[in-house]
Amino acid sequence: MPEIPRIVAVAVMMMAGGIGGPTMAAEYRTATVTTTEVGHTSTVGGTVVPYKEVNLSAQIPGQVTFIAGAEGDSFTSGAPLIRIDDAQIQAQRRSALAQITNAEASLRNAQVQYSREMWSPRSNTPNAMPGMGMPNMFDQFFTRGFSNMIGRSDTGLERYADWYAQGAGVQQAQGALMQATAQLEQLDAKLRDAQLVAPFDGMIVKKIVEVGDTVQPGQPLLQFAHTTYLRIQADVPVRLVTGLEKGMLLPARLDAGGIEIKARVAQIYPMADRTRHTVTVKFDLPKGVPGGPGMYAEVQIPDTTEPAREIPVLPEQAVVWRGSLPNVFVLRDGLPSLRVVRVGSALGGGFVSVLSGVSPGDQVVIDPPPGLVSGVR
Known part of the structure; x- marks a missing residue:
């Protein structure tokens, strides 16, 4: 000692x-x-990374109309970060509302016609011209009855056909209403996509676009990260990974002022890189350490292969x-x-x-x- x-x-x-x-x-x-x-140790270089990080991308095409802040600004979960112009989508939504109104009217009309066919079949009420009541009565009681007897017509079949046609009209009207409603829901989803919100408490670490830029779906807009807690991400040689266990405390050195701290093994990736023969390992850093994401760091990892x-x-x-x-x-x-x-x-x-x-x-x-x-x- x-x-x-x-x-x-x-x-x-x-x-x-x-x-x-x-x-x-x-x-x-x-x-x-x-x-x-x-024991023998090996120094492995790594990079300080945020505890959580996401890349927010555009979901709809349009022009950026609002950005909540700049790099380093913090936001709570659910706060709006970016908005994209949605005037065209709003117009399409109003058109979809009009289609829903028309579809509802068509459905009500189809239901009325269906009820009429159920209680007052058209096959039993032939179209009559004014002043032709007696001839129509004669036709209904004698001519149509005689036609049914000789097989020239079938009143029951005609009634079923009329009833089925009115039922099909109701189903078509219901389908048109469902289609218009689905279109409205799709437009509402696009309107939600026009505004990107913070998925968790964090800060903007990189802003890629500015107000006025025209973006396309999938285009990166900004990087958002939870930086209250930081980690070191390092690619550790496979021979050293065998000496690591989750929860281990290892000496680490940060590039900011050469500060030496203890880093805890937080995550060991299950697969090794087939070309570099390394395994990605993440180490938790104490809260409040100096520096930030992107900073260089070193970790002392025990080498169990050496005496x-x-x-x-x-x-x-x-x-x-x-x-x-x-x-x-x-x-x-x-x-x-x-x-x-x-x-x-x-x-x-x-x-x-x-x-x-x-x-x-x-x-x-x-x-x-x-x-x-x-x-x-």
Whole structure:
């Protein structure tokens, strides 16, 4: 285990003009570089992606008349985002309403004619001209009856034919009404498609069109994403996927300021890419991490195919950043010596692994003062 930091006193005697000159003393908090056994890990690069993201496309042709905002604007679920001109669809809808009115009138007329045929068959009421009552009565009682007897006509069949024709008229009117109603529903669906709404709480991350642009069905309009929670999406080599389990916490490093955090394995895709031989894995990031979608990130993934190894360990307070490079002060014969190191992952408890630059047993300075210079007490 890493050694607890201790105090080393280095006394420096400076003589000026004889014995008894002034004395300067410098004290350094130091710790010994130790080793610890860690498994082999591999660094896999990935991209920060939103928790959810959708591409909203046009469903109808027309001109864009409204866009709710710009990139970065947030909206709640159901809020309108884009509208497309629907004047032509509105005109078609009014025409469909007129067709429904006509179809309803035709249906009522057909039902009346059907009822009339049921209760007052036309086969029993031949058309009569004014003033021809007696001849028509004679024809109904004698001529039509005699025709039925000799097979020249069939009153029952004629009545059935008239009744069937009126029933068919009712069915046709009902079909016309259903067709007009379906056309109205289709137009209402197009009107709904003329306005795109937010499918969930989120923000516009990319706006592809502007107000006044003419769009066609299927044309992308904007990208909408839920960015309150972020993920890292990485293509992990197949040999490393065997060491991953859903829910594992792994060290990750974000490109924004080089921040190191813990990422949780959220999703492991069931299929590997047949050409690259990698598996897509998504890692959940803590809420409120800096940066945003599209940012580069790295994840340390354990490699179970390699044996564990001993690596140097030192306190995090011993690492000094000079520019973009990590350094430590190592004591040699009481003098601090600045060394560039390659820092590995955090081990917890305030310690960090070092991949190169120091050796086990080296004494490193903890929290070196700002003015400390290599080779000078």
